[in-house]
Amino acid sequence: MHEKHGLSVSVCMATYNGRAFIEAQLDSILPQLSKYDELVVSDNSSTDGTWELLQAYQKKDQRIQLFKNEQPGVIGNFEKAIRLGQKELIFLCDQDDLWQTNKIEVMRAYFQEHPEVTVVISDLIIVDNDFQILVPSYQAMRHTKPGFWHNLLRSSYIGAGMAFRKELKDLILPIPKEVPMHDMWIGLLADHTKGVAFIPNKLVYYRRHGLNTTEIKTTASKVQQFSWRWKAWQLVRKRLRENKKKA
Template identity: 50%
Template structure:
């Protein structure tokens, strides 16, 4: 069973296009988890329309504490053995789910993967053909602690990762960085170099390709996430 988790907030402009790219790739036993964080536009009415016509769509009221907490909540509601994360404004290419599922089948020790994305504008016109090349994406715990490569829009992981990853600490910079590092420190992450997502950038994006945070803020984040990882993976398993 597959779960796709989307954290929504005022995403009416693009959410239908994203849902239409995801649902045809899912089987009847799969699920699409939508956690809405209090949208004030037409997002909820759109999501309810899909919920009414497709039993695979499961809609929840998010915790109202921002994108990290909202994704944490969506993931906690998932039931699938493989969990895909999706942004509300992207578009999945038709072969995404099959490609990732085949990769997991061929690499049974891997618990988390990120696949490449094409960066596009609001009209889906190409800005950068490869997110991986543009960002210099590589694996490695220390490297990603300093300069994060893990991106939720291209991420999928096994449900077995949830026992270590959830709940996602409130003070980490982003949910995808936390999930990636949890897998990376255990050497259970992998890269799928094939481009499987159109990663749409526009004026209302919740995330940034290049952070605008100060050096001081970035250092605070790294210290916070390092402490959280130590508590989760060392102290927790010691009890």
């Protein structure tokens, strides 16, 4: 197990009926953690043996913190894990992906070298259930770049590749129930102060179940997408105003 070198890490994972693939993800993450780091898991009432598997892992590894989520949905599940993460860097984590063996090392080094950056988002390789490559670069597909307005119109913030500094929790929590997704919310708030960096390293195999390449893109109507963006903008403005008053 690694000794502490630099910023400590909380990997925050949301789980729900992921027994079929979560083991591979756990095995890709745990060897990267030092004894000063932690894996925080919030589970949304899984019924397929996910919780029991997590408990078995926890018995062997004290760095694993397990919690049951009472809030509905994916956003509530991630919010619970984020709220409970105690370390200096918060890494978001999907249950069914696979991390490259140097993911934490590369992203931690970037944070240490760029103190002005509050959110770092790596590139992803999109794969199917059998890890056959569907899209070799998420960033190339989405034409990702930082910038608040660019990402409000076409969000390229993706939780599976995202990590952020613990101090950002004061701004992002609680996550409004009306936001389209938690990663968009985090990215917009951080990008408002030019705190987001996209790095080209492909550090995650991002698994899409039974989808072909075209289905990875949103199927929401133009009206729905506009409504989401307008709502996100209103909510971000409101949170920034509230935060200014607190400061």
